[in-house]
Amino acid sequence: MGKLPRRTDAGMEPVGQAVIIDLPSPSSLKVEERGRSKRYRSVTPYLFLLIPVTLLAVLTYVPMVETFFLSFTRWDGFGQTPLTFIGLQNYIDFVTRPEYYGVLFVSVYYLVGAFVQLAIALYLATLLSSSTRFRNLFKGIIFFPYLLNGVAITFIFMFFFRPEGVLDSFLGIFGANPANNPLWLGDRSLINISLAFVSVWRYMGLNFVLFLGAIQSIPPETVEAAQMDGANKWQEMRYVIMPGIRPILGLSLILAIAGSLSVFEIPYIMGDGANGSMTFVIQTVDTAFKYKLYGLATAMAAMLLVMILLVTWVQRRIIRDDPVELI
């Protein structure tokens, strides 16, 4: 770092050591420095941002604008039939036809699952924040599913839940007869509960690690001070630990709600949302790529986007010290 850079831009006179010594006073040095960087500042940041912002524009904002644009049209995505403007018709279709909007109720299963997931994660994080035997082993096992491939997880659980599969066989150890067990994935009233369980299984470890990290970043002195003041475990939890993990709890909450609205991968891989496991996002994707109803599909995408922005906005109003703060 100490060595001088080679000159990179020919036009710029390097401000070497000698120049600094020549300067009469520190204050004028400052002025000089500021003037110089100002010249720089006019172009440099734009050059640095050129590629990232171009990619952002082309791959995120063009599609976003296109989504809203197409949502007011009828189009098959191929240009075989011309694109026609139909105003709000796609949105009206969606909210008035149960075969479309009904799919939103499936999110409720995942939402409940997400709350269970956060509760278990918080419980385990408080347990493991105290000294524990085999702590790293427990932590590793709890977290590991989060790293697994979604396709692998889907197959693992198809095999787990199938008739006379792993679960039935395990319950058999306790004397349950597989013939009397419900069809975990075959029963329409059960499939979403089973799938919500898979989602908890997969993502709980992430919440757990984040909570644990937050709890451990609370200075031990704070906790000790509370104990010396005679706080019991519950008070310690309520007044010392909870405030410490509030930001991450808030963030996990939005992710949980947004996540349960946008469930996709596992039910899609398992069978394209068959047997009552259809979710909002699978339906959006199928509407576009399977049924070629791009207008309706983009209207659904737009509604999901608005819903998620709304959730985020509400969360930000409620929890002020939001960690999602870039500048």
Place this chain on the structure above:
Amino acid sequence: MTAMDEPSGSVFRDEAESKSQASLPPKALPKAKHRRRRRWPGPKGALFATLKYGSLLLVCLVIILPITGTLMTAFKTHKEYFDSNPMDPPANWLNFDNFFTAWNSGNMFSGFVNTAIILAISLVGTIIIGTMAAYAIDRFSFRGKRFVVFLFLLAAIVPSVTQNVATFQVVHFLGIYNTRLSAIALYIGTDIIAIYIFVQFMRTIPVSLDEVALLDGASHWWIYRHIAFPLMKPAIVTVLIIKGVAIYNEFYIPFLYMPNPDLNVVSTSLFSFNGYFGARWEVIAAGVIITMIPTLILFLGLQRYIYSGLTRGTTR
């Protein structure tokens, strides 16, 4: 980084002590510690201990059970699979036939090659572009900065799966449909979290370093390359891990944009097992285990970085 793995001290001490008593061979501990731990924690402590370890063991059982079933099935012959219970251990733990079948007939080799190519290019691209953006956003004040930051923030919230309906048209228009470039461009271009992590980290690097170099006549490009970039190493490791895992596991982007079977990645090659090996669960199970091996190795080797990276990535 290490602080996370250290016990947080005296928070629930008596409970913790009683715990260790139950499960650990006394020999394993240094003597002084041993004596302290032997103390009977009292009925309340013992109850806490039972509850704590009981719930931990229960959770671990629930997590491991589904994987165990798949793992054991992967070593069974087809006949054995039909004749046995999923929870019966295989007759021969060294029967690797299913793994060979999965690897050869399931096209997994090309899946790993394609994943490796896409992974390498996307990671390099993400890091260069992300650090450049972070350098510009953190170190300069310029017109439109707030707007640019807002664009990045908003993009981080947008649900990416539904975006695909419209992104599909853009990818077609760019002429990169059914090429590896489509996945690479999407991984690099739509990754906002990396930029966010880099900006957070950039802030902790003192500006005075830049100023000294500026006075020495360095250009901003030089400062970025020789000062900012090397100092960002911890954040780069974080992004490599988070992003690497995400790309390795991504299913829908390759599935949608690269339907050509020669371009299959690990996820999509495993996905096609569903059709190829319909009722041959023992082969599917072997394929599943094969995809898990790199993840397991990465996890065991980089545990610490993964935990601290995730914590840093999301909270700071």
